[in-house]
Amino acid sequence: MRAAHDLGGLQGLGPIAPEPEKSEPVFHAEWEKRMFALTLACGFLGQWNLDESRHARERQRSEDYLKNSYYENWWVGLRRLLIEKGLISERELNHARPEAHAEPSALSPLMAERVAAILAKGGPVTMPVDRLPGFAVGDRVRVKSDAPAGHTRIPGYIRGRIGKVVEHHGSHVFPDTSAKGQRTGEHLFSVAFSSEAVWGGSASGGHFVLRLDMWEPYLDRVL
Numbered sequence: 001m002r003a004a005h006d007l008g009g010l011q012g013l014g015p016i017a018p019e020p021e022k023s024e025p026v027f028h029a030e031w032e033k034r035m036f037a038l039t040l041a042c043g044f045l046g047q048w049n050l051d052e053s054r055h056a057r058e059r060q061r062s063e064d065y066l067k068n069s070y071y072e073n074w075w076v077g078l079r080r081l082l083i084e085k086g087l088i089s090e091r092e093l094n095h096a097r098p099e100a101h102a103e104p105s106a107l108s109p110l111m112a113e114r115v116a117a118i119l120a121k122g123g124p125v126t127m128p129v130d131r132l133p134g135f136a137v138g139d140r141v142r143v144k145s146d147a148p149a150g151h152t153r154i155p156g157y158i159r160g161r162i163g164k165v166v167e168h169h170g171s172h173v174f175p176d177t178s179a180k181g182q183r184t185g186e187h188l189f190s191v192a193f194s195s196e197a198v199w200g201g202s203a204s205g206g207h208f209v210l211r212l213d214m215w216e217p218y219l220d221r222v223l
Helices: 030-043 050-058 062-067 070-084 090-095 112-121 195-202
Strands: 140-143 162-173 185-194 209-215 219-221
Touching (some): 030 070, 050 070, 070 090, 162 209
Antiparallel strands (some): 185 209
């Protein structure tokens, strides 16, 4: 079953009317700036990873996820992680007042003067594995149809579709296990799909090729 955060390719949701990037503000309200900063600051405490953060936002009722704005969903995910990781209590959250703790926290906060350099550097997600890739450039592959439990980076609209491997990116952290706090690596491939293979002959805009990055466990070989 596809959740509310995976709506790509579904019918009946109305036309897409994005704001032109040159006219869209980075933040639409002052509180969004604070939400962005708070999420980054808490993330750098090292108690969860990016995939855990994404999965925390996804673990909502569909109606709540769709009702919330982008940064409201960030807030839902952040407060869930803060409670699940024991950084705050439900009482502290509800009363907006910290409680006394027996021992000081050993966590190191992200200092303001370090933010720009850290964000510019980024965080690599390459991860060596001790096995050869299961596919090579030119291989025909089918995306697995079963929806895995938990977090995944397989868009619902591409499940069961056949494409061709066009590039091997090496091995990277596998998001499905990373969202559970388990850092494992899997080979990552760029797979090309024709518009007809994905949407049939009714795809608007004529024939085109769609490329998606797919981890090896998402794929089966087509003989």
